[in-house]
Amino acid sequence: xxxxxYDAPGPRAKxxxxxxxxxxxxxxxxxxxxxxxxxxxxxxLDWEKWKPFFTDSRAWTTxxxxxxxxxxxxxAYSMVIALPLGAVLGIARLSxxxxxxxxxxxxxxxxxxxxxxxxMLFANEAFSKYSDVSSDDRPMYAVxxxxxxxxxxxxxxxxxxxxxxxxxGQSEAAKAIGLRKGQTxxxxxxxxxxxxxxxxxxxQIVVIVKDTALGGAMLTFSELLSTVSTMSGYYxxxxxxxxxxxxxxxxxxxxxxxxxxxxxxxxxRRGKKSTGAMVDPAxxxxxxxxxxxxxxxxxxxxx
Numbered sequence: 001x002x003x004x005x006y007d008a009p010g011p012r013a014k015x016x017x018x019x020x021x022x023x024x025x026x027x028x029x030x031x032x033x034x035x036x037x038x039x040x041x042x043x044x045l046d047w048e049k050w051k052p053f054f055t056d057s058r059a060w061t062t063x064x065x066x067x068x069x070x071x072x073x074x075x076a077y078s079m080v081i082a083l084p085l086g087a088v089l090g091i092a093r094l095s096x097x098x099x100x101x102x103x104x105x106x107x108x109x110x111x112x113x114x115x116x117x118x119x120m121l122f123a124n125e126a127f128s129k130y131s132d133v134s135s136d137d138r139p140m141y142a143v144x145x146x147x148x149x150x151x152x153x154x155x156x157x158x159x160x161x162x163x164x165x166x167x168x169g170q171s172e173a174a175k176a177i178g179l180r181k182g183q184t185x186x187x188x189x190x191x192x193x194x195x196x197x198x199x200x201x202x203x204q205i206v207v208i209v210k211d212t213a214l215g216g217a218m219l220t221f222s223e224l225l226s227t228v229s230t231m232s233g234y235y236x237x238x239x240x241x242x243x244x245x246x247x248x249x250x251x252x253x254x255x256x257x258x259x260x261x262x263x264x265x266x267x268x269r270r271g272k273k274s275t276g277a278m279v280d281p282a283x284x285x286x287x288x289x290x291x292x293x294x295x296x297x298x299x300x301x302x303x
Contacts, residue, residue: 024259032201049238052231053245059231064086067216068249068287072138074223075209078147082208083201085148086155091185095161106157112153117214124219139222143215145234151208155201163189195268204253224249 009017039045052059092104112117124142127133133141166189174184215225228242 029191043238044238049241052238053241063227063231064070064245064249065226067222067224070140070222071209071212071224073219074147074215075205077144078151078212079205081144081148082152082155085152087157087159089152090108090159090163093195094163096181107155108154108156108226112157114150116146116150116211117218118146119149120215123149139215139219143212143221143223146215147208147211151204156202158261159193160198162193162200165196166193182255195265198261198265198268202258206238206257209254209257210250210273271282 015083036045043049089104089108092100093108095101095104120142123145124138126143127138128135161183170188170192171184174188179187212221212223213225215221216223220226224246228239228246230237231242
């Protein structure tokens with residue numbers, strides 16, 4: 001039976017939509033004008049406050065670029081460690097062995113329940129008291145550790161949800177041709193679930209990039225956002241200009257990530273027939289309701 005997913009608007013609905021659109025555009029314009037007037041009255045739009053970012057290379061070579069470099073380093077290290085660790089934990093939660101599911105589920109639920117900033121602070125204290133890491137490198141280690149522990153647990157749920165989103169017939173067909181559980185996971189389930197997991201994984205990668213700013217706020221980690229205060233102190237009271245430039249850099253960086261992910265997803269879907277399964281990033285948190293042993297059964301058991 002076919003269901004109607006969308007009804008074409010009638011004449012009255014079209015008029016109503018046009019009126020709502022006009023009202024929305026006017027409201028946005030008024031808010032924009034109010035913000036512009038407020039900034040102009042305070043002198044925040046004066047050329048002198050924006051000039052250093054266009055005429056003085058020191059603003060970029062001394063502050064912005066070193067901060068961006070540390071941000072990219074911390075994010076890259078976290079991604080490289082968190083992605084495989086999350087995959088292992090996610091597959092472990094689908095194991096046929098109860099003790100494996102319990103251990104993996106406990107790890108995932110524990111670190112997913114703790115705010116990432118607290119994990120960074122704990123890691124910083126642990127490195128300062130129980131390791132030989134220098135005080136200069138300690139903030140980087142603490143930020144990466146906190147990001148890995150938190151995001152690996154979230155990525156584990158993304159992996160688990162992506163595999164569970166596949167039709168059960170996939171694993172049943174693999175069993176029918178004599179594949180073992182590990183072979184089914186490696187050769188059948190994981191390759192197909194990649195396209196379903198990709199949007200949620202990219203969303204989490206964007207979160208990793210943005211969460212590096214927490215280290216600059218609490219651990220004196222010299223990342224991109226922390227350069228705002230130093231730039232403002234050096235060039236004067238151009239805080240709005242500094243925040244705007246940094247925000248644009250974050251937007252461009254995350255836009256590049258999402259654009260690349262969209263291109264990769266389209267390429268993967270063209271390269272092989274998709275099952276149509278998708279993982280909603282907002283729904284990943286809800287998968288915890290199944291508990292540490294909720295993913296067992298026929299499709300799991302690679303561990």
